[in-house]
Amino acid sequence: MTRKSGIVTDSFEGDEEVPAELDAVIERIEGDETLSPQDLTTIEDSIGGSITEHVAATEAAISIARRRPGFMQERYPDMVESILRSRKARTVAYTYLRSIIKLRDIEVTVSDIHSGTETAIDQLMELLDDIAEETDGTDEHVPGRGATSTELAMRLREFADSVSDRELLVVEAVADVVEAVPRWYASETGLDQIDALVDLRAQHEFGEIDHGVTENGRVDQVDDESGWTESELLFRDLYDGLAAGLLVLQFERDSAPLLRSAAVINERI
Numbered sequence: 013m014t015r016k017s018g019i020v021t022d023s024f025e026g027d028e029e030v031p032a033e034l035d036a037v038i039e040r041i042e043g044d045e046t047l048s049p050q051d052l053t054t055i056e057d058s059i060g061g062s063i064t065e066h067v068a069a070t071e072a073a074i075s076i077a078r079r080r081p082g083f084m085q086e087r088y089p090d091m092v093e094s095i096l097r098s099r100k101a102r103t104v105a106y107t108y109l110r111s112i113i114k115l116r117d118i119e120v121t122v123s124d125i126h127s128g129t130e131t132a133i134d135q136l137m138e139l140l141d142d143i144a145e146e147t148d149g150t151d152e153h154v155p156g157r158g159a160t161s162t163e164l165a166m167r168l169r170e171f172a173d174s175v176s177d178r179e180l181l182v183v184e185a186v187a188d189v190v191e192a193v194p195r196w197y198a199s200e201t202g203l204d205q206i207d208a209l210v211d212l213r214a215q216h217e218f219g220e221i222d223h224g225v226t227e228n229g230r231v232d233q234v235d236d237e238s239g240w241t242e243s244e245l246l247f248r249d250l251y252d253g254l255a256a257g258l259l260v261l262q263f264e265r266d267s268a269p270l271l272r273s274a275a276v277i278n279e280r281i
Contacts, residue, residue, distance in 0.1 A: 028064040038068065041075050052076075052087055059094045063244055070095055070255045077262035078126070088263055092277075095256045097248075100193055102281050104253020107192040109274040111185040112257060113267050120178050122265055128182025129254055131175065132168060135183075136190070136250060139167050144243050147221055148236070156241030157234045158194025159224030161250070162212045165190040190250060194225055201229035 030038070037051045055076075058069035073091050076084050084091075096102045115125055143160055144151045154160040168187040175183050191209060198208035203225060211231040215223040224234045234240065260273045 028062055030068045031058065031061070031065060034058045034065065034069060034072070038072050041072055041079070044079070047076065047080070047083060052084055056087075056091060056094060059091065063248060066248070067251060067255075070252075070259075074255065074259050074262065077259055081262055085263065088259060092256045092259055095252050095259070096277065096280070097252060099281055100196055100249040101252035101256070102277050103192050103196045104189060104250055105256045106253075106274050106277045106281065108186070108189045108254055108257035109260060109270055109277070111189055112261055113270050113274075115181060115185060116265070116267065116270070118181075120181060122261060124178045125182055125261060126258060128175070128179040129186060129258055131179060132183045132186035133251060133254060135168060135171050136164055136186075137247065139164050139171075140243055140247055142167075143221065152242055152244070153240045154243045154246060155222040155224060155234050155239065156246070157224035157226065157239050158197040158212065159222055159234050159239075160241075160243075160246060161190050161193035162209075162216050162224070163221050164250075166213065166216055186254065189254070192253075193246075193249070197225035201225055201227065203229050203231075 029035075033054050037047070037054050039045075040047055040051065055069045055072050058065045059073075060066070061069070073084070073088070077088060092105075096105055112125060116122075140154065140160070141151075143163055144154050147154055165187045168190065169184060172180050172183040172187065194212055195205040195209060198205045208225055208231055212223060212225075215231060220233070222233050223231060224239065226232050226234060226239065256277075260270070264270050264273050
């Protein structure tokens with residue numbers, strides 16, 4: 013899966029084209045042409061499409077928000093809600109917004125947060141492909157229940173060492189956010205989230221890529237039938253949470269409104 017100019021162009025299943033109507037909107041955005049309310053409707057409708065269409069539409073919305081925030085001020089909350097299609101995505105978004113607040117408190121700029129998050133998303137896609145190839149399943153499936161997310165977070169922290177300046181802080185923050193997924197599984201099964209995360213990290217440091225939070229509330233090898241997940245679904249949960257947070261950030265840049273936005277998302281988890 014690859015991205016070009018911030019737009020995902022290939023899906024996990026192979027090449028998929030962005031629908032012509034959405035593609036025309038993207039061209040108008042990139043050309044700084046006049047947009048209409050119908051263009052926003054096209055973007056909203058496309059958010060519910062395939063992974064390629066969904067991500068292209070989501071990033072089109074973020075691009076408009078960065079360039080012309082007033083144009084979509086009233087409609088962005090509905091877009092955020094449409095993006096956050098799952099409880100895990102909402103958990104990621106909530107955790108990411110809390111991380112953004114900490115970054116803003118130490119004067120990391122909105123531009124640095126956006127750039128660092130995009131770098132992290134690109135790296136997450138590459139790492140997810142690597143993990144799919146390294147594990148025993150097909151390239152379309154990876155260990156679920158927080159196993160692959162734990163591995164992604166660990167490898168993303170290692171990658172952060174190659175990033176300079178404040179972008180490094182953002183990539184490290186995104187790695188922490190990715191671990192919201194195993195924490196969510198721990199909470200769902202009654203495990204202490206911190207204890208589970210410490211145990212998971214230890215197992216993965218020893219190369220146990222397929223260790224997650226099992227259905228019976230243990231940190232162990234996940235079942236190769238019920239415990240594996242489609243890599244596309246995992247990516248979408250992570251991407252949606254991060255992208256929704258970025259969209260909120262274009263409109264709410266101070267701690268108080270960011271906290272309110274996080275609280276609204278948290279109510280839906």
